Amino acid sequence: GNSVTQMEGPVTLSEEAFLTINCTYTATGYPSLFWYVQYPGEGLQLLLKATKADDKGSNKGFEATYRKETTSFHLEKGSVQVSDSAVYFCALHPMNSGGYQKVTFGIGTKLQVIP
Amino acid sequence: DTGVSQNPRHKITKRGQNVTFRCDPISEHNRLYWYRQTLGQGPEFLTYFQNEAQLEKSRLLSDRFSAERPKGSFSTLEIQRTEQGDSAMYLCASSPTVDSGNTIYFGEGSWLTVV
Numbered sequence: 001g002n003s004v005t006q007m008e009g010p011v012t013l014s015e016e017a018f019l020t021i022n023c024t025y026t027a028t029g030y031p032s033l034f035w036y037v038q039y040p041g042e043g044l045q046l047l048l049k050a051t052k053a054d055d056k057g058s059n060k061g062f063e064a065t066y067r068k069e070t071t072s073f074h075l076e077k078g079s080v081q082v083s084d085s086a087v088y089f090c091a092l093h094p095m096n097s098g099g100y101q102k103v104t105f106g107i108g109t110k111l112q113v114i115p
Numbered sequence: 116d117t118g119v120s121q122n123p124r125h126k127i128t129k130r131g132q133n134v135t136f137r138c139d140p141i142s143e144h145n146r147l148y149w150y151r152q153t154l155g156q157g158p159e160f161l162t163y164f165q166n167e168a169q170l171e172k173s174r175l176l177s178d179r180f181s182a183e184r185p186k187g188s189f190s191t192l193e194i195q196r197t198e199q200g201d202s203a204m205y206l207c208a209s210s211p212t213v214d215s216g217n218t219i220y221f222g223e224g225s226w227l228t229v230v
Contacts, residue, residue, distance in 0.1 A: 107157050
């Protein structure tokens with residue numbers, strides 16, 4: 001079956017530090033890969049996605065590259081801000097699972113950015 | 116606001132009581148999903164509707180849980196005889212029939228606390 005492994009947090013960084021959150025996956029076929037962000041007390045927001053190998057997703061200064069050879073989709077940001085404090089979920093959207101999206105999520109990594 | 120809408124956002128109930136959550140998907144979306152997120156975990160798939168037909172149910176959905184989508188528009192998730200282990204956030208999501216880059220759209224979630 002499909003699975004997503006992401007680094008456990010919490011991750012605590014100072015403002016303007018470089019962020020990496022590791023994510024690896026196992027899947028059959030060619031899934032799409034997503035990062036979601038969840039702010040305290042809120043639902044999931046799509047942060048970025050990549051639908052095929054070597055694609056790079058980017059949004060709000062965050063980036064992640066779909067690496068098929070290492071089955072990875074690590075999230076990076078060059079300079080984090082206090083407002084980036086949230087929980088980040090790596091997720092796998094399977095390819096054509098009957099035409100609908102049965103998403104597999106990682107455990108989530110809590111990021112805390114301190115001024 | 117044309118996003119996925121969930122009500123109520125928060126519900127505190129006594130053990131043994133029944134609760135019902137409602138989800139209004141994005142209007143043109145035929146596909147509707149329910150996920151459950153417990154504290155410190157990523158969301159887990161519960162069930163999927165294509166229009167009014169419930170096409171898949173997770174083993175996580177015990178007999179006390181029932182989901183409906185009677186007219187293919189809004190959906191309800193009812194939990195009977197609630198237990199403390201049911202405390203979680205229940206997320207609804209929707210997606211169009213035509214593939215939109217494998218993207219699904221999540222609501223803000225409904226928090227359930229069973230005391």
